[in-house]
Amino acid sequence: KAGVTQTPRYLIKTRGQQVTLSCSPISGHRSVSWYQQTPGQGLQFLFEYFSETQRNKGNFPGRFSGRQFSNSRSEMNVSTLELGDSALYLCASSLAGVGSAFGSGTRLTVV
Amino acid sequence: AQSVTQLGSHVSVSEGALVLLRCNYSSSVPPYLFWYVQYPNQGLQLLLKYTSAATLVKGINGFEAEFKKSETSFHLTKPSAHMSDAAEYFCAVSDYGAGGTSYGKLTFGQGTILTVHP
Numbered sequence A: 001k002a003g004v005t006q007t008p009r010y011l012i013k014t015r016g017q018q019v020t021l022s023c024s025p026i027s028g029h030r031s032v033s034w035y036q037q038t039p040g041q042g043l044q045f046l047f048e049y050f051s052e053t054q055r056n057k058g059n060f061p062g063r064f065s066g067r068q069f070s071n072s073r074s075e076m077n078v079s080t081l082e083l084g085d086s087a088l089y090l091c092a093s094s095l096a097g098v099g100s101a102f103g104s105g106t107r108l109t110v111v
Numbered sequence B: 001a002q003s004v005t006q007l008g009s010h011v012s013v014s015e016g017a018l019v020l021l022r023c024n025y026s027s028s029v030p031p032y033l034f035w036y037v038q039y040p041n042q043g044l045q046l047l048l049k050y051t052s053a054a055t056l057v058k059g060i061n062g063f064e065a066e067f068k069k070s071e072t073s074f075h076l077t078k079p080s081a082h083m084s085d086a087a088e089y090f091c092a093v094s095d096y097g098a099g100g101t102s103y104g105k106l107t108f109g110q111g112t113i114l115t116v117h118p
Helices: none
Strands: A005-007 A010-013 A019-024 A031-038 A042-050 A053-057 A064-068 A074-078 A087-094 A106-110 B003-007 B010-014 B019-026 B032-038 B044-050 B056-058 B064-068 B073-078 B087-094 B112-117
Touching (some): A005 A087, A010 A019, A019 A087, A031 A074, A042 A064, A053 A064, B003 B087, B010 B019, B019 B032, B019 B087, B032 B064, B032 B073, B044 B064, B044 B073, B073 B087
Parallel strands (some): A010 A106, B010 B112
Antiparallel strands (some): A005 A019, A031 A087, B003 B019, B019 B073, B032 B044, B032 B087, B087 B112
C-alpha cells in the first residue's frame, strides 16, 4: 500500500509570507502528527490530529496551525514566516495513536 | 515529562563489526519505545518498536533492541555492520501505550550518526 505522502518536497518562501504543507496518510490511518526537524533543536512535535480534531499540541507559537479533513489528509500552515522556521517538516500517520510511518518530509527554506 | 538520551552523537564502526547505539529514557509510566533510521534528505523509517510485549525486539535489516526497565535503557544492536547501515538513528519514547494522553507525540533523542568504514 502507498506510504505517507508529503507535498511539496521543497519550498522556498520569503520572510513574512505564509505557507501550507500537505500530508496524505496511509490508507485507513486516522491519526496524523507533524514534526519539525532542525539541526539545532532536533525533532520536535508540533501537533496531532485524529478524526478531524486536534488532540495534542506541542510548544510552538500560534503561527503554526493545522487541520485534518474527513479523508484524513492533513495540512499544516505557518503564517508570517521567520528565518528560524527553515526546517524539514515531517508528517507521520498511524491507525490510532503513535505514528509509526513517516513521510519523506517537506524542506522549507525561508529567505 | 518524558525524555530520551542517546549517548554518543557519532559512532564509527568497521564493516562486519558489532553496532551498538545507546538509548536511555525517562518516563513516569511504562513507555512505548522506538528506533528510527534516517538517510540523507529522507524521512524517518521505523526499525523496531517496544510496546510492552517481549523485551527483546527484533526489527528490520538485522537490528534488535532490548528493553531493560531496571536500567531504563533500550539500546540498539546489530551483530555485523554493513556499509548500507550508515545513517542517522533516533530513539524515541511515548506514553501513549500506558493510557497516557500524548496522542501522536514522540519524544526523540538528539540522534546518533553511524559511520561504517570498509
